[in-house]
Every structure is written in C-alpha cells, then in structure tokens.
Amino acid sequence: MPTYKYPRPALTVDCVIFGFDRQSTLKVMLIQRKLTPFQGSWALPGGFVRIDESIEAAALRELQEETGLEKLFLEQLYTFGAVDRDPRERIVTVAYYALINLEEYVVKAASDASDAAWFAIDALPPLAFDHDQILLIALNRLKNKVQYEPIGFELLPRKFTLFQLQKLYETILGHELDKRNFRKKILKMGLLRELNEVQQDVPHRAAKLYEFDEVAYEQLREKGFNFEI
Amino acid sequence: MPTYKYPRPALTVDCVIFGFDRQSTLKVMLIQRKLTPFQGSWALPGGFVRIDESIEAAALRELQEETGLEKLFLEQLYTFGAVDRDPRERIVTVAYYALINLEEYVVKAASDASDAAWFAIDALPPLAFDHDQILLIALNRLKNKVQYEPIGFELLPRKFTLFQLQKLYETILGHELDKRNFRKKILKMGLLRELNEVQQDVPHRAAKLYEFDEVAYEQLREKGFNFEI
Structure with a gap:
C-alpha cells in the first residue's frame, strides 16, 4: 500500500454527457449509485483516475464501464476542488462534457452502476455530491458556446429541419x-x-x-x- | 505518514500571470527553480495543493510565497494530467491565469524561488516541465478571449491612449x-x-x-x- 510524506487528495473524473432526442428534449446521462455515500442517488458517471492513465483516458474508461458509451469527443469543463465536496475525504474531480445524438447511441448500464439513464434537463432528480453544480456549469458552458460557435453537428441527426x-x-x-x-x-x-x-x-x-x-x-x-x- | 489503498497522483497548481508594461510589452511572470528537477530553470510559479485548502487557495498562496503577488483574480485555465509530465512521479496540475497591470505591482522574490522575474512573451527562456505547453494554452485562451470579451481593464493604466x-x-x-x-x-x-x-x-x-x-x-x-x- 503506497505511503506518502504528505496526505494527498484523491483524484476523480466526472462526465456530463448531453444528448438531444427526436422530441427535441435536451437530456443528460446519469447513473444510479450502488455504493455509499449517496447510495441509490443519481450521479454523473465517473470514478477514480488510475496512476497510469491520463485524466481523459480515465473519463473515457469510466464512461464505457458505467454507461457503455464509447469513443466520445470529451472536452474538459472545469476542475472542482472545494475541500468538503465529498463526505468521504478530500476528493478533487476533473469534469468533462460531450454532446451526442441520442438516436445514434444505445446505452447499457454496466458494472459499477445499477442503472444508467437519460434525464430531461428540466426534470432532474436530486444529484449526489456537488453534481448539480457541475451540471449547472456545463449547461452555462453550452449556453456560451452556442453564442460563439456553430452547434448541432454532434447533437442532431445528419438530416434535420x-x-x-x-x-x-x-x-x-x-x-x-x-x-x-x-x-x-x-x-x-x-x-x-x-x-x-x-x-x-x-x-x-x-x-x-x-x-x-x-x-x-x-x-x-x-x-x-x-x-x- | 498517510497510506492509501491505491497509489495517488500528487496534485499541484501552476499560475500563468500576464502583465503589460509601459512599453506595450506582454510579459509573463516566471520563477527560477532552486530544487531538482530542472534546478536553475525557469518555471511558472506554483506548488503542491495542501489537503485542507481549495485548489484556488493553493494557487493564491503559492503566488504570494513565490512572487509576492497578492489578491489576484485568478481564472482556472485547464488541468494537465499526462502520465509522464513530471520526471519525479505522477503529478497532475491545475493551471490558473490572471492579467495584471505591471505599473501597479512590484514583484519580490520570496522563499521557494531563488528569483522571480517578468519575461517578454517573445523572449522566453526554456521552461521546466510542460510549462511551455501550459503557457501556450494560456496565450491561446487570451487570444480567444479578446475576440469575444472586452479586455484591457486589468492590463492598462486607468487612463490610456x-x-x-x-x-x-x-x-x-x-x-x-x-x-x-x-x-x-x-x-x-x-x-x-x-x-x-x-x-x-x-x-x-x-x-x-x-x-x-x-x-x-x-x-x-x-x-x-x-x-x-
């Protein structure tokens, strides 16, 4: 078991995956937690960064394990490091986000998560940890983005009205x-x-x-x- | 000495502080490293995040200790986590940046750094670690920023031409x-x-x-x- 001179925060990743469906609803992918803390609560998919993988590789791996989503183009959102953001211990998390077209992806819940599902942005359950704050910042990033960059390529079907x-x-x-x-x-x-x-x-x-x-x-x-x- | 079940990356902060002087030169604050690795090389000011301080508090503390700069408005830039970015061990760093008006700040080198100094962006020494990459990304952020937001308030004297x-x-x-x-x-x-x-x-x-x-x-x-x- 590794020992260090000074205590270290644990490092995790969390992923905000936005999807847009046929009914023009903006959705976000959540997983239901199997373990404490927040057992049974919904949370962003994510988990611990391994010592031998880059942060982005950890985000892609966790996404795949927890939701079955693969090969997404993730953009780094922000790193959250408030001292008390996790009741277990000091945990710093690097958040990523991605936009996908829901018609192209089928989501399967896997190992860590008892369930993975899409929720409409305007009908979210209470979220574990500070994940409501992470989601809010991701939504704001998206709002800003549409003012300065074209958007829709990743979210809409190839042919659209x-x-x-x-x-x-x-x-x-x-x-x-x-x-x-x-x-x-x-x-x-x-x-x-x-x-x-x-x-x-x-x-x-x-x-x-x-x-x-x-x-x-x-x-x-x-x-x-x-x-x- | 703390022991963990799994190995953990160390967590640091690095600060890209841009300044603009009377001669209209864009500068960046660097410190000369006293310790190995990269002993004697120039690097961005920064250091380890303590277990009981937020990441931003760590950035402000390191800046103050190493350069004497205080109470800056720091914006988070990006988190760098390539597995081999530090020769010592796995270290993930959260980078921040700030813009300041050089006429209002006097910089004093302090404890950790044998020297702190401003360098013109177009006449930089070789930098330690991946700090040239961090600086490049900060510069790109700045270039993007001026397209979409007013800039200059923090960098210019109150009255300017x-x-x-x-x-x-x-x-x-x-x-x-x-x-x-x-x-x-x-x-x-x-x-x-x-x-x-x-x-x-x-x-x-x-x-x-x-x-x-x-x-x-x-x-x-x-x-x-x-x-x-």
Whole structure:
C-alpha cells in the first residue's frame, strides 16, 4: 500500500454527457449509485483516475464501464476542488462534457452502476455530491458556446429541419426564439446545405431537410461569431 | 505518514500571470527553480495543493510565497494530467491565469524561488516541465478571449491612449492591426470614455487619454461580442 510524506487528495473524473432526442428534449446521462455515500442517488458517471492513465483516458474508461458509451469527443469543463465536496475525504474531480445524438447511441448500464439513464434537463432528480453544480456549469458552458460557435453537428441527426435546429437552440438557451429571425440569421451564416428532400412519415406538412456543410461548419467553429440571440 | 489503498497522483497548481508594461510589452511572470528537477530553470510559479485548502487557495498562496503577488483574480485555465509530465512521479496540475497591470505591482522574490522575474512573451527562456505547453494554452485562451470579451481593464493604466489599447490587442493577437479600422471598431462599442486630458511628458505630440466605462465594460463582458480583427 503506497505511503506518502504528505496526505494527498484523491483524484476523480466526472462526465456530463448531453444528448438531444427526436422530441427535441435536451437530456443528460446519469447513473444510479450502488455504493455509499449517496447510495441509490443519481450521479454523473465517473470514478477514480488510475496512476497510469491520463485524466481523459480515465473519463473515457469510466464512461464505457458505467454507461457503455464509447469513443466520445470529451472536452474538459472545469476542475472542482472545494475541500468538503465529498463526505468521504478530500476528493478533487476533473469534469468533462460531450454532446451526442441520442438516436445514434444505445446505452447499457454496466458494472459499477445499477442503472444508467437519460434525464430531461428540466426534470432532474436530486444529484449526489456537488453534481448539480457541475451540471449547472456545463449547461452555462453550452449556453456560451452556442453564442460563439456553430452547434448541432454532434447533437442532431445528419438530416434535420430548421424547426429541429431552432428547438435545439431554444432548449440550450432556455427560452423561445423568433422563428423568422432565427431562420434569417442561421441561413445567412452559410452553414447549412438545403437538401432536395422533405421529412418522411410525419403527421403534419413535411418540412424541408438540411444538413451541415462540414467545411463551413469547421471554419466557423475556428473563427467564431456572435449569434446574438 | 498517510497510506492509501491505491497509489495517488500528487496534485499541484501552476499560475500563468500576464502583465503589460509601459512599453506595450506582454510579459509573463516566471520563477527560477532552486530544487531538482530542472534546478536553475525557469518555471511558472506554483506548488503542491495542501489537503485542507481549495485548489484556488493553493494557487493564491503559492503566488504570494513565490512572487509576492497578492489578491489576484485568478481564472482556472485547464488541468494537465499526462502520465509522464513530471520526471519525479505522477503529478497532475491545475493551471490558473490572471492579467495584471505591471505599473501597479512590484514583484519580490520570496522563499521557494531563488528569483522571480517578468519575461517578454517573445523572449522566453526554456521552461521546466510542460510549462511551455501550459503557457501556450494560456496565450491561446487570451487570444480567444479578446475576440469575444472586452479586455484591457486589468492590463492598462486607468487612463490610456488608443495607441496603447491597440498595442495591447496587437501583442496578444501576435499581428499588427489597421489603425483606422481598430479605432472605428473600438469606439463604436461604447466601451471607452474620452477624457478631457492628454498625455503628459511625452517626446511626441501628446495623445488624448481614455478610460473604460466600467458599466458598459461589465455589460459587454457578460453579453459578449465578436470583434473580428
């Protein structure tokens, strides 16, 4: 058992995985804890960083073990280190976040978690530890991000309607947007390619489908903009 | 001596403190290491996080001990955790950064560091550990920041000329800007208050002085913009 000259905080990772479903609901992936503390509570997937793996590798491993999600593009969010954030002992956690399209991922609960499930952002259960704070900061990061960078590529199906894209923005920003204004702004960016197709099997009038222009998307992502919505 | 079930990485902090001087040079604060490894090399100020202090408190304490700088507004930059980033053992470091006006701060080297000094960004010595990478990421953060948020309040003297402000942007962005264009854009933002004063004791024609409108500055900082320079 390793012994050190001075006491050391334990180091963990936590992952905020956002998903967007067919019904235009923004969701987050939670796992139900099997062990104390907060046994039975819902929490962000995560766990301890091993001595021989990078922090990001630990986040990817824990995600895979606890939720079955693999090969996500994780971005580092923030490191949380309040002295009393864990009742067990001093634990510092590095939080990551990712955006995924729910239709492409099937989630299976695995080893550590008795359950893994998607929760709508506006109907969350109480969370273990300071995970509500971590989630809040991830949501704010997402809100900021949509002002300066194109978003949706990771969250929407490959072909989508302008209504779906607007719903995505509204869900992330937490308020409604003017339809005409939104369409004007988003089309002006040269980000979308209008397809010669319409929606299939919808009860209402089928809307036109669009896809992202990957080159324009990448350029705008690097250059940035101000959406001012 | 504390013993744990599994080996733990050590946790440190490192601080990237940017300063801007009268000669419009962007500088960074470095300390010369007294101890191995990298004895005699220059490094970012920093050190180990104590078990009973938050990560930010550790950063503020180390800064004070090593450089004499106090009460800075630190922003968390990124956490670096590559397995081999320190030759001693596995050490994860949380990096912070801050911007200060060099005329307001006098730096004294203290306990841990045999020397603390400001270095111009374009004339840096080789740095210890992965500190060149940390500095690069801090610089990139700064470059991004100036595109979306007003900057200069912390770096410039209270009263400054448009030339000084332009120099600040040019230094951070690493390239020259068109004078007329820059002035037009910056004045249009409603961020500056023109003073009824000019520079004193300058060998050239004295330029008009400006100060930031704190309310407008704060509003723009929250709202964001796209400077597109």
